[in-house]
Amino acid sequence: xxxxxxxxxxxxxxxxxxxxxxxxxxxxxxxxxxxxxxxxxxxxxxxxxxxxxxxxxxxxxxxxxxxxxxxxxxxxxxxxxxxxxxxxxxxxxxxxxxxxxxxxxxxxxxxxxx
Amino acid sequence: xxxxxxxxxxxxxxxxxxxxxxxxxxxxxxxxxxxxxxxxxxxxxxxxxxxxxxxxxxxxxxxxxxxxxxxxxxxxxxxxxxxxxxxxxxxxxxxxxxxxxxxxxxxxxxxxxxxxxxxxxxxxxxxxxxxxxxxxxxxxxxxxxxxxxxxxxxxxxxxxxx
Numbered sequence: 305x306x307x308x309x310x311x312x313x314x315x316x317x318x319x320x321x322x323x324x325x326x327x328x329x330x331x332x333x334x335x336x337x338x339x340x341x342x343x344x345x346x347x348x349x350x351x352x353x354x355x356x357x358x359x360x361x362x363x364x365x366x367x368x369x370x371x372x373x374x375x376x377x378x379x380x381x382x383x384x385x386x387x388x389x390x391x392x393x394x395x396x397x398x399x400x401x402x403x404x405x406x407x408x409x410x411x412x413x414x415x416x417x418x
Numbered sequence: 419x420x421x422x423x424x425x426x427x428x429x430x431x432x433x434x435x436x437x438x439x440x441x442x443x444x445x446x447x448x449x450x451x452x453x454x455x456x457x458x459x460x461x462x463x464x465x466x467x468x469x470x471x472x473x474x475x476x477x478x479x480x481x482x483x484x485x486x487x488x489x490x491x492x493x494x495x496x497x498x499x500x501x502x503x504x505x506x507x508x509x510x511x512x513x514x515x516x517x518x519x520x521x522x523x524x525x526x527x528x529x530x531x532x533x534x535x536x537x538x539x540x541x542x543x544x545x546x547x548x549x550x551x552x553x554x555x556x557x558x559x560x561x562x563x564x565x566x567x568x569x570x571x572x573x574x575x576x577x578x579x580x
Contacts, residue, residue: 338536
């Protein structure tokens with residue numbers, strides 16, 4: 305049981321490591337957010353599940369379930385807000401980007417207002 | 419009305435039991451406090467008015483959890499692969515998609531589900547339009563993007579929230 309929990313914790317840690325690597329390697333702020341804030345979601349969840357399996361005798365399963373729920377509910381809200389703030393602060397997408405519908409629509413709206 | 423009050427009560431009680439454990443005294447106090455909170459705050463908790471409580475909706479909610487977990491796992495592996503690939507095979511862009519959901523809570527949950535799945539990130543919403551940063555843009559128009567990003571979650575949420 306302990307070994308099984310340890311393996312799951314290890315897999316979670318690998319996802320967290322890849323998330324950190326992604327922050328270094330990705331070209332712009334939005335892609336960094338993709339890996340940095342969310343590849344870590346599964347990482348943290350697996351990490352916590354692994355701990356709860358490895359130390360099942362501590363009776364902390366319920367608390368870990370609540371921590372996971374809080375991660376799931378709060379993580380997307382912070383990433384949404386960060387991405388939106390970055391976009392409206394005028395941070396450009398990387399030159400490898402294909403399209404930007406939001407910017408086009410914003411320009412159209414401004415044109416209509418004038 | 420009574421049904422939704424009961425739902426709120428049990429939700430509070432379950433969270434309390436998860437947090438405090440299954441000691442008899444803890445459960446009794448938790449039940450009393452949950453009941454008080456339900457009575458005091460129920461009229462203000464408009465968030466529950468959008469749930470449909472019937473067997474089909476509950477069944478679809480459970481399926482939704484599994485579908486969501488599977489998507490989470492799949493797209494995590496996909497993004498992890500993109501990170502370790504030497505050439506970083508990304509094709510990013512912000513696409514616009516449309517949703518059919520009418521309920522506000524449903525839209526929030528859809529946007530959060532999209533954000534939680536790696537590879538897609540909701541940047542802004544405007545009514546029924548979502549602007550989504552997509553790490554690998556494979557379809558250029560609104561319909562195609564909607565089909566690939568939104569549809570897999572939407573068909574379940576549509577039943578749950580109407």
